[in-house]
Each structure stands twice: as C-alpha cells, then as structure tokens.
Amino acid sequence: MTVASSSPPSRLPLGAAEAVAPVKKAKSRPGGDGALAALFIAPAMLGFLVFLLWPTLRGIYLSFTDFNLLTPAEWVGLGNYVRMVNDPIFWQSLWVTVEYVVLNIGVQTVAALAIAVLLQRLTQSSVLRGIVLAPYLMSNVVAGIVWLWILDTQLGIGNEIIAGLGADRIPFLADETWAIPTIAMINVWRHVGYTALLLFAGLMAIPNDMYEAARVDGASEWRMFWRITMPLLRPVLAVVLIMTVIGSFQVFDTVAVTTDGGPANATNVLQLYIYDSAFGRFQFGYASAMSVALLVVLSAITILQYRLTRAGQTDLG
C-alpha cells in the first residue's frame, strides 16, 4: 500500500535506509501484553486523539457554525458554504493557489528530476548532495526574506544584473503578473534539492547492469533516460508528485513574508485568506469551511493522481 498524502509534506518521505522494508504481517493473538501495550501507547494515543482526531472532527463541525472565539459556536447549517460559493475572493484565492501550484510543481519536478539524474549518472558525490539540500535547512521565512532582498527592484543584485545587461528592472514581488511566478520559484529554490534527493533514492534502486547493457548496445544517455530511467522511476515519481502537490497547496509562509497577499490580492493564496478570516476578522466558522474545502480539493487530487499514475505501474524485473 502506498500512504500517499501526508500532513507535513516535509515529513512523510524521509526514511532511514534501515527502515526500508516491506511491512511484515505479524500474527496478532488477542490478549498477550494488553496492559503493557496500553501503557506504552498511552502518550501517543493521547496526542493522536486530542491533537489530531478531535481537531479534525471539530474543524468539520465548526465549518457549520458561526464562531468568533468569544461566544459559543452557533449552528448555521450550510450558511458558511453558501457564502463561500458566492465569495469572489474565495474563488480568486483558489485560482491564485492553483496557479501557484501548477508553476511550483511543474518547474520543481522537472528540475528535481534533472538534478537527480545528474547526481546518478554524473557523480554520486555526497558533498554535492549535501549542497543541493542546503536551502531545505532554511525556513520558508528565511528563504522568502533572502529572495525579497535579491529581487528588490532598486537594490537587489538580481535586478542589478538585469539592469547591467541593459534590460528593464523587473518588480518581481511588487507586480501583479510577476508575484505568483516569483513566489513559486522561491519555493522551488528551497524544495528542489529535497525532492531531487527523494528521486535520487528511487534512481539508486535501478540496477546499474541495465545501463551497462544499454551502453553495450550503443544507446545514448538521452535514450537510456526515456527507456530505462523514466519507466522504472515512475512509481516513485508518482508518490513524490502526490506529496509535493499536497505540500504546495499549503503555501503560506513565503507569501506572508514577501507580499502578504498583495499587490491587489494577486498573491492572496487560500491559506492566507483562511488565516486572515480567522485571525484578522475572527470568522472561525467561515475559515473552517474554507479549510474543509481545501481538504476536499486535496483528497480529490490525491485520489485522482493515485488512480492516474497507478495505471501502468512498472516494477523492476
């Protein structure tokens, strides 16, 4: 089975080599170590029930209420959802988010694949892998601020270079058309190395003999990529895509520190609108309804991607 979606996208895919193994089906006889098991599982169970299961159910409940934190939640039925469907800002946010995800995931996946293949076919140096991973250690906040500075219209080195080449300076984060692509690329910078290493791990599972054999037959690297690498990497790529798409939809930090939704709502991504509704206007019910909408969108995408990519899944041998 493939656990496709994870909450913190940063978490799911990490696995120690030691832990990689098929789940063995242990025979569980009832009874046994009941009391001891209860003791061992108690803290995790508490965390699971109180901070994962309960908030999930509560979030769904709150989406049907009018709630401002101060007075008790008041049941309003589908009121929030009716309002959401008729709210142009909600649709605008959703659209902006989708635009961001398409750009972010599109560029990131191609770049990560390129880096992974280069790391596999050119050099397997762990120093290079470390360098590629470095931006991932920065928080989104740090990455956002650094690129805000580099891309500053007047003083940023990025624009200095553009001006030096004789072109017009580009207000990357202050312009309605440029802002979303720019934020998408900033997040590519931070996450591409991590994604590349995930793909690299998948590439390492492809036996080197296959490349050797293909080379004997006179195949070019380009041909080997399409005939060996891509088909065999496909299942891994599918899982990585599902995870990164889900992570991408939750974009917030980078936008919050660079543009804060502006200019003119051009970067008002869904998470930012949800945050603003809850903490700026104390409309927790409405914010919850939008969270539910996001959850539905993410689930739908996960199922769809899973169905699409599972078809024709290949395996080694």
Place this chain on the structure above:
Amino acid sequence: MAAVAETTTTVRPERRRPSFGRVMAWTVMIAIVLITLVPFYWILRTALSSNPGLNAQPADPLPVDLTLGGFERALGLQSTEEAVAQGGAGGGLKFWRYLLNSVLVSTLITACQIFFSAMAAYAFARLRWRGRDTVFALFLAGLMVPTIFTLLPNFVLIKELGLVDNLLGIALPTMFMTPFAVFFLRQFFMNVPKEVEEAALLDGAGKVRIFFRVLLPMASTPVMTLAVLTYITSWNDYFWPLMVSYSDSSRVLTVALAMFRAQTPQSGIDWSGLMAATLIAALPMLVLFGFFARRIVSSISFTGLK
C-alpha cells in the same frame, strides 16, 4: 554520446572520454550549485555591509563598508538612536530571547515526540494486544489529514487550555506523536530479529527492560536521523507559532524574523540588519547540518511503503 562497446565483460564501468554531453552536464551541475549557494553568500555579504554602503554600491560582490552594525542591531546591542542612525527601525528585538525560545520549543518537541513515538512503535511492532492492527490503521489514516487542517481547531483548543502565548502551547500539538514518527520507528523495530528479544527474555529481562536496554539502543541510528529532521522541521515552523505566540515570552525566531522584516523604518528596509538576523536564525541549522550532513543526505529516501 556514443559509448564504446565493450568486448570483454568487466565488472567495473569503464572510463569514458569527456564528451560534449558530459561537459554540458557538468556545466548544468555547476550552475545548479551556484544558484543554490550564492544566496547564502549574499546574506553574509549584506549582513557585513552598512545600509548607506548598500544603497551606494548595490552590485559590489564584497561587503560594502565592512561593519558589524547589522549583527549588533539584530542582537539588540545598539541603542535606539544608534540603530536609527544606521538605518534600523530601533524596535527592541530580543534575538537572544527568541533564540532561546526556538531552542526550547524544538528540543521539547523533538525529545518528547520521538520518545513517545518510539514507545508506541514498540507496542505496534512487538507487543501482542487486541485491536492492534485497527489502532495502527487509524494512526496511519492520520497521515492523510493535512496539518494545515488541524491548525484552527488546535488553536481553539490551546486557547481553551489557557496556553496561548506560552511555549508549551506551541509544542503541545506535536509533542506526543506524529503518525510519521510512529510509522518510521515501527518499521525499524519490525526488522529487528526476534531472536535478539528472545535471548533477552531467556535471561529473565522484562519487556519494558528489553525496550529500554536492548531495542532503543539498537535504534539509535534511525532515532538520530528522525531527531535531526524533527528538530529542523520544528525550528523552521512559522504558521503555528504565528497563531499561538503574541509576545516576546513565547516568540520564536521565525516569527521574530518576519516581524523584523515588517517593521520598515522610514529610510527603507534595514537590509543589513535583516540579513544579519536571517543569518543568526539560520546558523544553528547549518551547524547541525554540518555535523549530520552525511547521515541526513543518505537517509533521505522512501519509507518503502508499497
């Protein structure tokens, strides 16, 4: 890139002459390394420059007008007048306090989450009890819920518990477990040969003792890997601490940094101070990475769910 056909079968891949394709590939690789690393240098270069210097020579590759003023402002070592004179906002930012808060929160989350998750993982992997598979399936289903979805209701809960603007309130939701940590460690425990445990059992050790004395020490490598990654994740978290903390007492570095960026002085953003603050916020993770780079890099792969 036509490869030389081999006549004899050798185990070692033969050396190929540098071809046009290989040169191109290396060029791309070098470009990627530059794009990755240059922003780090630019942080340092800006942090060591003065604000007037940055305005005068924005494209100078070296620090302009070399000064530690940016770091002094970020760490609150300058008086307000001094800070304003050098292009700072003069707002009292207590970076030592935020650094301490970040360390406390990340340490609390990492230590507790991994310990509790390891206990649960052991119960799932090695103990026999009624309903084990059902409960585990429920935990796994928890992976499906995006964190972002639980943030609002969790905030309401933390508020009801009276823990808003408290470091414990920031740590609490991820302190007990994450489905991922439980799953990750369970995978490890399941692969420890049963004989190890049986030998200890024959020696008369109880199962609690086996967990603490035998299995947990054996799991030190995956535990360390998980710990470093959990630490980095909690250190870099922004959205949740932003919701929960309102004052210096519970403010962590990411939130403080975003605030620093938001308080723009009249003369424009204090880039020198901001980059110094960014460097201070990022440095602990870079140092941590320096120590664990090889382990982290080689451990990033799939959890092998299939």
